[in-house]
Amino acid sequence: MWKFVQGLATNRLTQALAGTAAAATLMVAGVSTADAQVTHQQSGDSDYHVVAQGDTMWDLSGRYYGDSYEWPRMWSYNAHITNPHWIYPGDIVYLRDDAGGSGAAQPGQQQANNNQAGAGEPMPQGMYLPLGGYITKDEVQYVGRIVASRKEANMLAEHDTAWVGWGEGAYSDAEKEEIEKEERETIANPGEVQKGDRFAVVREVGTLTNDDGEVIAHKYVVLGGVVVTKVSGTDEEGNKKYYDEVKVTQSWQEIYRGDLLIPYERQLKVVKQSKAETDEVAKVIDTLQPGNMFGEHSYVFLDKGAADGVRMGNRFFAYQRYEGIHLGVDRPLDKKVPWTRVGQLLVLDVREHYSTALVIDSKRELIIGDRLEMYNGY
Structure with missing residues (x-):
């Protein structure tokens, strides 16, 4: 059984992704050439x-x-x-x-x-779709952190500037005194950072655990992207004299001081439908937007990835076994009730053990735990 520990979600991301997905679904279904x-x-x-x-x-x-x-x-x-x-x-x-x-x-x-x-x-x-977020088995490797900004507001967005620390310099001296070392994020040294280098801003918003309570996956939301605009010099010991300055070039969600940077990965994916090279059975383990039920234009996470033969552009059919009305009896569903196909999903992004997919068709509400099937040659 999968359990999810929820972090945060914002209406802005939901609205932006829903608008994108609606346009993409039209392209999947086909648009009249009479236009x-x-x-x-x-x-x-x-x-x-x-x-x-x-x-x-x-x-x-x-x-x-x-x-x-x-x-x-x-x-x-x-x-x-x-x-x-x-x-x-x-x-x-x-x-x-x-x-x-x-x-x-x-x-x-x-x-x-x-x-x-x-x-x-x-x-x-292909279709240009924002990824929005992803699930990984291991924690991502952070390389930097937003430490401060001249903006007199908590939230940062496109065109705002901020100061960033890298590696050991990602926390200010005051923060190091206030925050215990084991409570700070581990941030690697990105090497020489140059003007024009780009990074993605991410935030961990939850984890997946197994029945024993062990964390088996981490869920991240991509908040936006930044570009380095000013690089500080170093002192005699090789430490940065000042924080480097960055400009926010993309903001899918609000960005805050303390948010973390990873090497840039383009978030606007070019997705083209591709035929599966194997049969595979998977299930929905979580959604990007909060909630247990979802439908078309929703972004979901699957428990199968590249190691299982899943590739970007593959399609899964969603199946449910259900009774149309509630009988008022607390008992499991009769296993003789056949499976019903209730939707279709398009894979947008593939990690080693997990994938992100877009629901492109749904006959009824889908739920976390639904059975998914991918067919060789489709």
Whole structure:
């Protein structure tokens, strides 16, 4: 039996992910080709567009890319837009990956991962979906921590700046006196940090335990991303004279002082349906959003991962065995009642032992513990 110790959740993340998932589900199901498409091509070399009254990402994609169905590509370059349906006059919409710096690459690899559409090379095809969070068997390895900020508010968001400490310098001297060593997070030395390096901001929000109460997995929410804007020098002993400064480039949720950094991993996944190479049975063990029941557009976690043959883009069918009405009798369900297919899930992210999936179809409410089946060749 799986048990989950819940941390926190915010309405902002739920709304943003729900909006994204709704658009993605339409793409999975297919959209009528009878919809009008704008074919006006981009004029000039501008790498951004200022939103005017009546603009939509659908129309802008048709104007600049020649294909309105490329709106997920445009959205992937604009992490500051949490819902593609909500853009307002005066907003900046970047047209290329390197325009606003929000389509972040891993440190030292920004150029290699930049979109090359401007050079005539095609963009990866698929659905662009924010990951939001994940479950891992082992704790993630933190490399930094947000120590302070000049902002006179508790919460940090996009465009705010903060000061970050790395490794042993991730806690101030005052914090080291106030917080016992065993209560502090273990933070590794990331090596030489350079201006332009990017990191993800994460927070552990819960754990999964087995029947014996042993922690078997850790649940993390990705809050956003930061880029290093100023690097401090070192003293004679090689210690930082000051904290390095970072700028928040993405914020899926509110970020606080004390939140932790890990090496950057792009959170806007390019997901393309792929055929399974094996049969597999799994189950839903948790959800990204709080609650025990969920449906379409929800993000869930599965108890199978790469070690079990699961790959990004695979699909699982959800099954339930249930009686349509409550009989008022406290007894287990008759095992002769057959399984009923009640939904379908698309795998977005795969770790070694766990996966994150999006519910793309549900005939009734799904619940934690539901049976999932993946079929070879589908």
